[in-house]
Amino acid sequence: MTTIHREFSRYRSGFGLACLALIAGCASAPDGVAPKSNGWMKDEVADSYVFGYPLVLMDVSREAATGSGPGQAAPNTLRHAQSLPPVGASSPPEPNLDTLASSGWLDLSREPVLVTLPDTHGRYMDARALDMWTNVVWSTGAAQAGDHVSGPKAQTIAFVPVGWKGTLPARVKRVEVTTRYVWFLARIQTHGGGDLAAVRRLQRGLQVTPLSAWDDRGAHGKGSAHGGEPAGATQSGDPVAPGTPSAQVAALDANGFFNRLALALEDNPPVPDDAHALKILGDIGVHPGDPAQLPSGAKDAAVVKAGLADGRARAAAPPSNLLAGNGWLWVGDDAGNYGPDYTLRAYAAYTSPGLATSRDEVRARVSKDSDGHALNGANRYTIHFTAKQLPPVRGFWSITAYTADGALDADAPVRVAFGDRSGARRNRDGSLDVHVSAERPRGGANWVPAPHGDFRLVMRLYAPKPQATDGSWQPPAIERQ
Template sequence: MIKNRRELFSLHWTCASFAGLALLAGCASPPAATQKPAGWIKDEVADSYVFGYPLVLMGVARDAAVGTDPGQAPLNTLRHAQALPPVGASNPPQPSLDTLDSTGWLDVGSEPVIVSLPDSHGRYVDARVLDMWTNVVWSTSAQFTTRAAGIKSQTIAFVGPGWQGDLPKGVKRVDVPTRNAWVSVRIQSNGTRDLTAVRKLQRAIRVAPLSVYAGDTRTATITPPRSNAADAAMSASGTPAAQVAALDANGFFTRLAQALPDNPPTPADPHALKFLADLGVTPGEPVKLPKAADAIAAGLTEGHERVVTAPTNLLNGNGWNWFGDDVGNYGPDYALRAYAASMQPGIGTKDDEVRAVVTQDSDGHALNGANRYVIHFAPNQLPPVRGFWSITAYTKDGALGESAPARLAVGDRNGARRNRDGSLDVTVSSVRSKSGNWLPAPRADLQLVLRLYAPKPQATDSSWQPPAVVRQ
């Protein structure tokens, strides 16, 4: 049974007035925090943690990715993946075997940043830009109609708050509500023999500040995001999600306070900012948390739990779970926004991609590669896509298997065979199967990820669900 009940953030914020950030100055009242009962402090810490989690996570991810060290790239520059993920890769978790990704961080605080994409000549390309609250501000999915048949050459200017000026002719303007933004361009790859063509498309992507694009390099200096030695040391180890989870309350709220001036909440929520002010958290100012260590620690623990707890408007069926129509543009649904940022960093909108995950078989037992499973798609229940789909097996931690066969995905991109009646069976096991659609799996507890690229509406409106994983 699929569940799709809307769950707005279950906070105490019932009297919010969306009058804009102008209320912020009048909201700052740190002394009031010490007068609140400990229970209210706990609740407001938990609520504020869920509210601020995506911004803090994106800031940590940016700091880890921006630079000149191996694996990094400067601001307004793309880093191109050149090959499939390394064996055992779990950073990011659940790495795709379907695309080569080009990613980078934009700084639109001083001037617009221009992104030019080449004609893909029919090859599937998924490009998207997220603001610092993980809302999708632009993606190529709107260009796909009945099927995803590649993209045409195009140039987009990503414009920060308050910028006024003229853009070059033929450049489309997209407004970004935050100073920084994350850009991802994923290009379909059809195996190792296809990498040369993919790399050629990657090299044709251009990213440049407006002044550089227009030829005036003297005015192209971009001030890097604020950081410090402690932030740099933290970014040296662990995934961004792990780094955020390791922060204590003062560390978390300090990063949030530092990020807010350049990246105001979207939508503007003065009531949420008042909660922060009650706790001594004011944008751009040193954090002064109440002297209630137990309540703060309890609120932080509850915040951690909320972030990783699936909200009730997450779709689920036959043991799988996936995001529905609300993903990518969250409005005030802070619970869904935080959960999506934690579980599937960089997730797009319902039109960009669906990523369904299952960890149990039809009897409720943990999936394990030592067993043999079959996923049977009825003729009228194949994944509904305008692009393509695939299934990949990972360890329970989201890493690829150590052996070469375990680094394969099964889907229509690589010619999954149908049965005579039009149905399709995928066999999952660590032991080679005679089935034409064998999905190699780690010989341990595992998870399966079904990706739908450019999904059709029925993939997210509750009218379709993946079939059960049945142990043989």
């Protein structure tokens, strides 16, 4: 795992060299005036961008999703997707065709907020809660074990501000959170079509209730502590796309980004182990709760701008500790619990907003075939799983094709996520051949419909087994036919 020391090793080295240069300058400069160097600044800005990117992205996402406008919902209110995304959908990036999502932002500033999950009666559902640094503070996967996972039983979880001393209702699980806001996300497996009605019934059983609206019998009270809406209120319609805020963050200049970071830090402090990262932010004029005071001289401003560009590039670049096999890339055991690995945390936020822990989901991507060429719908491909290479899951798995920018193909005749729950036909030896092409193959079995242009594949493993995240299993290569 990358550590905080590795994260900032470059800036430290640069700073040390800058100090040596400064000392040398003092000895040789006329009248004792030493030329100043700002070479350290670019690395500090880049490092600080990588450190703060997840918080800024989450804060922008929260602001976009909460309110009374179209596609928004009040804090402590869930919004439910009612149907699978249509052909051509691009928001959020890589739309999920396996599940319907319910999403909401919890505000813990006044009191604990309770979330109730229904008994799914065997239907697969995973739910998770992320703090504002994209760490998963609770999930259904953490409580599930064994070789097979179906769905959780009825339960209530109380998300509590750290240090809160009050009393919770009986049989409620307490989860302390250090940030003011929490992003709650639940996904219920569906086959589409007539099956959607059953999922919607389960969605109605998902409830969010501030503690003050919870009565003595464990039922929901008459009013919410926020805005006068009914406790546990829900709204229909797709949640605001988490991909949209990423474009807003990318458009921020240095002042816009670091101002946003400074304000968000006030309500959502990092953990004590991040003290060194806060010191670096202070070096460039960023302090929690105060407007950023970045170096503003002409030369310094150019260095800050270069550092920002470097930080953006680093957040988007696959880090060296991703798991990799046959062109596929995915986050391993550190998913959802990043510690001081700021580079991995930023990359996960950039590519997979709301990424679950390794016990909940693996999301592997590939965009090139076994020869290193870009996947393109003009070709036909085969993915050959041996009998011992099938995706190791306790839940289920699927493969979906997207355009190069993460959209469902607008020209596709169908929208299909192929997997073990969609009639996969194995060979006599137990192996499995998956066909990827723009046109339906002869027989039409085991087919992943692909866009006609360049595309990428995403393999989702729901409730993966340990070998999917410890590096002992690898997906097969994509072979061009």
